[in-house]
Amino acid sequence: MIPEIGYFSLVLAMGLSLLLCIFPLWGAYTGNLRLMRTAPSLAVGQCLLVLFSFGVLIYITLTDDFTVAYVAHHSSSTLPWYYKVTSTWGGHEGAILLWLVMQASWTALVAMMSKSLPWVLRARVLGVLGFLGVGFMLYTLWMSSPFERLLPYYPVEGRDLNPLLQDPGMIIHPPLLYMGYVGLSVSFSFAIAALLTGKLDNTWAKWSRPWTMAAWGFLTLGITIGSWWAYAELGWGGWWFWDPVENASLMPWLVATALLHSLAITEKRGLFKSWTVLLAIAAFSLCLLGTFIVRSGIIVSVHAFATDPDRGLFILSFLALVVGGSLALYGLRVSQVYSEGRYKLVSREVGLWVNNIFLVVATLIVLLGTLLPMIHKELGLGSISIGVPFFNQMFAILIVPFAILMGMAPMLRWKQNKLPPLAKKWVGILVATIVITSAWLFSSFDEISTLTYLATALAVWICIATVVDLVEKVSVHPSTAQGLKRLGMSYWAMVLGHVGIAFVIASVTLTSAYSVERSVVMKKGEIATLNDYEYRFEGVNEIRGPNYGGHAGEVTVFKDGEYVTLLHAEKRLYDVGMQFMTEAAIDDGFFRDLYLALGESMGNGAWSLRIYHKPYVRWMWLGGILISLAGFIVLADKRYRRRKQTSVEHA
């Protein structure tokens, strides 16, 4: 009975969504304020019902109700309770329900936080969000319900959650990623609402910006944690594979990053309006495309999920409707958009514009690399794979001009700059960059390739340029404290974001250049050496966890004869699926990670082990966290706080 209540609650939620889509939009069209006023309560009601439905799914998972197909497939009675909760988004149906939870929550949040918006715009934003809600709820109810029963024959035990997902990283990664994905639907709705209203003014950009920043912050954090999970859990020592599933989240991120910068111009200078709208549409469309890629089974991925052509078709149709509809609307309205304002070649406007081009080009490359194998195959030309080298090569080329610009652009002023004083400053920064990069690299490493030097210098360049700019902007004011106070939150966001990118660039460069890996076969007491570290194999113990058994290899690490750490790497065999899993042992450090994975027993007490030495790898996630912070601190900006006294209601 309980699962049916969950399903029914979703049906009701979809009813409210449908009303949310129709009433406010109709009200805005006819100028009927009473209809428009229904939007916030419909949005909140819909959210409560979806949350209730999700609560039901959590409840039936916690109580091991294996009559429900989803629970039987993704959980088991021996699973610890927190992984039972995780299992509610560990499979396709539950993941889509989580998507709905996020969608409904964002919608309710927008409804509650948009009190100072004119009613016409507010109603339209919520109406578009309602439309998206209808699409996803229809999909869930029709072909992806997590409440389907296995009656009358149901199993006494579930199939367990995929062991790979039984990891703390997997508890938080999908919700964060979906927060970001779905959050971009808010920017999309603002763009569509602005097009419908026909008023693409600064107000729209100003309202859209904090929502976009928040969504982007979540997306960044989600991607970062996903990468960290792959590193810690998959046992291969890597952090990014350029897999279609990963690319599916990177593409919206790249476009959303472009959108943020473009929104800044639209808000501050009223320029690039139509381009900003187009980016907002593109960002969310890429989220849908990503969902299609991941869920349709059309692409061969190492970690694509259970797939189904009907589902793929539904998402593709929805995608076509959303993209086609919004582009048609865009085409109809774009001619009315005028951008006022003049600027010269050397100006912040142009700097941001070039940044946008780079980000869009990067997105196109990822898109091509991801879709080409699919197109190639559907054309009957056979299967091809486009792998890591392609993407690495392309991004290595793109990052050079992009990073140089990233250091320079914040110093540019709106409208116009005189080049000579700037050029003088840049030469100074360049000299500092060369000095610091040389000092850093030559003191740390024996061999340095030109490419490594160049890439590290890019990271250093961004950092120095950002700091120089920060100091300059502060020193304009009489005292440092006052100067720091005067800088807006969006300026701090820029500083954090750019420094974060510098960290990521440095980490990627140094880890790829100086990571060492050794696969060894060792018996108890034997020692392997890697980069000044000695690894003594202490043998293997049997282990027993709540739902798995297996072996744990113990390795003591010494450096210059001194004890460093004891590594404990596990090889687990999960009871239900009889699936092997590597739990790598990682000794993390600011400058290097020691990473150990246990291989197989080779007989005679010998085991194969894989040892990695990974310098600066942690900076990658540190950078990711800094970047996502950039997204969140903008929310603290005074400009975006609700100002009740200014709220005007337009009938």
Place this chain on the structure above:
Amino acid sequence: MNPRRKKRLFAVVAVIFGIGSAVGLTLYALQENINLFYTPSELIEGKGPEKELPYIGQKLRIGGMVVPGSVDRVETSLDVTFKLIDTGPMVTIKYHGILPDLFREGQGIVAQGTLVEPNVIEAFEVLAKHDEEYMPAEIAEAVKGIKHEKPKYNLNSEN
């Protein structure tokens, strides 16, 4: 030309230049980095209507099922060889390193490497999928003649 037009022209040229160089670079990089996918039968009998055979030294990807009993590990070293099969002949894969967790006999895997003899591949990468029921899409197509498989919910007939 008035300044407004000029600016617009500049913008358009920049976009075209950006997209053009992206496509150019992409095509250039693709030439080097596309790996054709083969199944074991395609590797031996040729692929496509022209029955094209890969040449020795070609980089390729191959997917198939690991033949039960064919995994041969050399003790005290990480060298391993095994055979892959789909519907026809078998091919041999040589690999040095630790195999992925989900690698098992009778399982579908994908290997990436270089063809060293007409039926031997030296792999530098062996992939098994996260899901225990994984069968590479190409293999499913070759073995069962189906393109996509709907996830099944028949728990009572385990495996």
